[in-house]
Amino acid sequence: MKRSVGSSLDARKPPITCAPLTRATWDDFELLFGANGACGGCWCLLHRIPRAQYEKGKGAPNRRALRALVDAGREPGLVAYQNGEPVGWCSIEPRERFPGLARSRVARAPDDKPAWCVTCLFVRKDQRGQGVSVALLRAAVEHAREHGARIVDGFPVEPRGAAMPAAFAWTGTASAFLHAGFREVARATPTRPYMRRSIER
Secondary structure (H helix, E strand, O other): OOOOEOOOOOOOOOOOEEEEOOOOOOHHHHHHOOOOOOOOOOOOOOOOOOOHHHHHOOOHHHHHHHHHHOOOOOOEEEEEEEEOOOEEEEEEHHHOOOOOHHHHHOOOOOOOOOOOOOOOOOOOOOOOOOOOHHHHHHHHHOOOOOHHOOEEEHHHHHHOOOOOOOOHHHOOHHHHHHHHOOEEEEEEEOOEEEEEEEOOO
């Protein structure tokens, strides 16, 4: 089911809606990512599978592996739509679904509280800077809430100085997380805050 979660920064455009990645939305997701995957054949499996398997499987093997998760009934994230077209993606699941996070200096949890994690935000090139990331983050919080989560975590980048290429901001930007109601709870490096959104029931 698609949920309206906000409008783009251009008031003349229709609202952004988001829906879980399922068999029903897979074709839209695949269209968004393109033939080679959104970022070098990743298909959003980093942290979900062993690093060696991820590197070896870049491209079609990773796409098939993610599709297998969807076919098994998992909803590994949300697809954003505008005017019926897929324009963005947010990877979100419970932390235990991302075993690789425990080995990451910037994504390692600052405590042992159960949380869902946003591990990737991807926006179609022509839609960047239009509020899609914020809409996805808000929808991700609601999606996690509906599944019983009390905390949603993320580990975006906070560019300093010159604008950062989109390829290096795949975990999202700190400004987008702040606009979606997250707050900083830790910081491993000067440019990598650890952000958290607590959910009230």
